[in-house]
Every structure is written in C-alpha cells, then in structure tokens.
Amino acid sequence: MKILVTGRDGQVGYELQRSLQGLGEIVAVNAEAMDLADFDAIRAVMREVRPALVVNPAAYTAVDKAESEPEIAMRINGEAPGIIAEEARKLGAAVIHYSTDYVFDGHKDGAYTEDDVPMPLNVYGRTKLAGEQAVQASGAPHLILRTSWVYGQRGRNFLLTVRRLAAEREELRIVDDQYGAPTWCRTIADTTAHIVAKLGAGKQGAGIDLDLWQSKSGLYHLTAQGRTTWHGFAQAIVAHWSCERKPAVVPIGTKDYPTPARRPANSVLSCRKLTETFCGLPKWDDALSLCLD
Template sequence: MRILVTGRNGQVGYELERSLQGLGEVIAIDSEEMDLADFDAIRAFMREVKPTLVVNPAAYTAVDLAEREPELAMRINGEAPGVIAEEARKLGAAVIHYSTDYVFDGNKAGAYSEDDVAMPLNVYGRTKLAGEQAVQASGAPHMILRTSWVYGSRGRNFLRTVKRLAEDRDELRIVNDQYGAPTWCRTIADTTAHIVAMLGAGQHGAGIDHDLWQSKSGLYHLTAQGQTSWHGFAQTIVAHWSTERKPAVIPIATKDYPTPARRPANSVLSCQKLMETFCQLPRWDSALGLCLE
C-alpha cells in the first residue's frame, strides 16, 4: 500500500509516520506540502501521489481560538476531510479520519457510544462533526476514529503544560468536574497500525480489499480505557515527577477557570465496538506511565 499521512508534525501524525512503517510506503506530509485550507492543492497533491490509504490526523485544533475563527476552522476540519475522501473514492483508496469527544455536549450520565446523538457545545466540536459527516457522505471506504484528551511527549498538550508549570509553581489549580480518558498519541497510532494490518492490502498486493474495508467502514471510538478528571490526570503526572519537589494539585470547578469555548463535562467514550472488532486498548494510567518513562 501507499499510505498518505497528513499532519506529520502533529502529535498523532508524528507517531503514525513511525507506527505505519512496514505496512506500506508511508508518505508523511505537513501543511507546507498540502494545505488543508486549499482544496485545489488537496486535489492536485492526491492525484499526483495516488495513495492507497489516506490517514488524516491533521486538523485545526485550537479549541478556544476557533471561537474567533469559525470559518477557517470549518474549512480545515469540516470541509477539507470531505475533499480528501472524495479524491480517495475516485482513486479507489480508503480513508482513516480522526475526530473528537467534543462532538458531544457532555450531559450523558454514562459513556458515549457511536450511536449517541452528537450535540457539540463549541465551534471546534461543530467543525469536527461536519468533517465526520463529509467523510461519511463521500462514498469512500472509511473509518472515523473519535478520540479524547490526546497527549504526548512533544507538541502542545496537557501533559507538557503540567510538567512545565510544575517546575516553578508550588500549586496547580486544575479543573475537577470534567471527566474523560487521557489518550497517548502513540496508543492512537499503534492501534491505527493494528487496524490497517488486520484489513491488509488487496488479494494481489495492489490497492485495498474494498469488500473488507467497506464491511468495516464506519464510526469507532478510540480512547484509553478507564476515566479520570483533569485534576486526576494532573495528580498522576505530578506523582510520577522525578524531583523531590512536587507542587500541590488543587481541585477547582469549571466555573473557576472560564474559557472562550465551553467544554463537555463528560467526555468518556465507550470503545466496545472497536475492541470487539479489532483489538484491546490500554488503561489510561498504564499508557501514561509508559509515556512518562
């Protein structure tokens, strides 16, 4: 397979470029090579490269800034995935696209399943939901993988922010009434690679097995297992802190830390469908321990 990976400099894209090695020819690109805001550029690049599989983690991810830039966020998150998927369909290729827990309003008492109605609270969530719908409408064999609370050892994320603040503060005030599953970007990439390996290439080694990909096409939740609050996440990070000096982690309410974009109180996603179809997923605290090591 020829596997096109977008957003190679992002958290998930960086790991995907490595996890997908050995499953095909991996062509990893960033926005300088294919600008998701430029639909003509997307079409031209895909027609030149002719991928067998497109793995698209690239996105507009500035949740609060999106409230001030809704048009740009919609173009990149909502419309560009549809352009990618339409070109993939014309090429006979499949698409793996990533979405978010923020498509839900967070009012459900338990974990969200793929069948629950999406009701985003913010611009970012609305644009990501539009991207899901555009991929689904394209007719291309596809998988939409919703994840949550993504972190890693590089890039901008909660883990690195807590580690940076912990270096010079005596206390950290962290929200304790929002719940989800912190998910290591490497878990996302390795699980994606496992799925691709299971579905494999075509019968003669060229292209994809369309019947198999179509039979597995759809929406899946992909997060680490278990759940915690942002406060619990921060406590676990600080507990692993290698120095003797450890800041106190103080729980606060969402109302005490106002942000331009509203966040769902419950971001817990049920991953039963993915685990029954493909593979198991690790607990969030186990994966975090590996990442910190």
C-alpha cells in the same frame, strides 16, 4: 500499498510514521506540502501520490481559538476531510479520519457510544462533526476514529503544559468536574496500525480490498480505557515526576476557570465496538506511565 499520512509534524502524525512502518510505502506530508485550507492543494497531492490509503490526523485543534476563527476551523476540520475522501473514492482508496469526544455535550451519565446523537457545545466540536459527516457522505471506504484528551512528548498538550507549570509554580489549580480519558498519541497510532494490518492490502498487494474496508466502514471510538478528570490527570503526571519539590495540585470547578469554548462535563467514550471489531486498548494510567517512562 502506498499510505498518505497528513499532519506529519503533529502528535499523532509523528507517531503514525513509526507505527505504520512495514505496512506500506509511507508518504507523510505537513501543512506546507498539503495545506488543508487549500482545497486545490489537497486535490493536487492526492492525484500526485495516488495512495491506496489516506490517514488524516491533521486538524485545526486550537479549541478556544476556534471560537474567534470559526470559518478557518470549519474549512480545515469540516470541509477538507470531505475533499480528501472524495479524491480517495475516485482513486479506489480508503480513508482513516480522526475526530473528537467534543462532538458530545456531556449531559449523558455513562460513556457515549457511536449511536448517541452528537450535540457539540463549541465551534471546534461542530467543525469536527461536520468533517465526520463529509467523510461519511463521500462514498469512500472509511474509518472515523473518535479520540479524546490527546497527549504526548511533543507539540502542545496538557501533559507538557502541566510539566512546565510544575517546574515554575508551587500550586497548580486544575479543573476537577470534567471527565474523560487521556489518550497517548502513540496508543492512537499503534491501534491504527493494528487496524490497517488486520484489514490488509488488496489481493494484488498494491491497493486495498475495497469490499473488506467497506464492510468495516463507520464510526469507532478510540480512547484509553477508564476515566479521570483533568485534576486526576495532572495528579498522575506530577506523581510520576522525579523531583525534590512537587507542587500541590488543587481541584477547582469549571466555573473557576472560564474559557472561550465550553467543554462537556462528561466526554467518556465507550470503545466496545472497536474492541470487538479490531483490538483492545490500555488503561489511561498504564499508557501514561509508559509515555512518561
């Protein structure tokens, strides 16, 4: 089975190349090889590679910058996934696409389920929701995996920012009234690989079982279990850091740290559907310890 992975240099894309080993022939591309803003390039790569499965973690992820670049964010996050999925349908292939907790407005008291109506607060969330809808409308067998607060040991993310600032400052002021689930990029990649292994290849081994993939198609939430705030996340990072001098981690409110893009106060996602269908997920602090170790 040939598996096309986009965004190979990103956090999730990098990990997917390791996690998917042994499940098929992996063709991993970066933005130079397949620019998601160039729809002709997407079609050309899809038709040349002819994958049985496309795993698409590539995205425009600059949440605040998207407020001033809505057109390019929508092209990459909202329209490109639909092009990928349309080409996949023509090839008889399936698509795994990643989305975000930021499709919700954060007004719900409990964890969001897949049945809750999305109401994004920012451009990034609106573009990612458009991408979900484009994949759903394509007719291709698909899994849309919503995740949250992604971090890892490479790229740009909250974990690396906190570690950098902790080495420079005596005090870190971190928002303590936004709740979510920090999710290690390796957890996302390993869970994806488990799903692919469970659904398996096609009867002839080179493609996929379209009926099986179609029967499991839909939205799933994929995050670490439990919840915390950005402040709690930062505290856990600093506590694990082996150094003589650790900065104080001071809680502040969202109003004390204004950003161009509004964030939901609660973006905790219920992963019950994914757990019952495919597999369970680790607690956020356990996964963080594994990452930092």
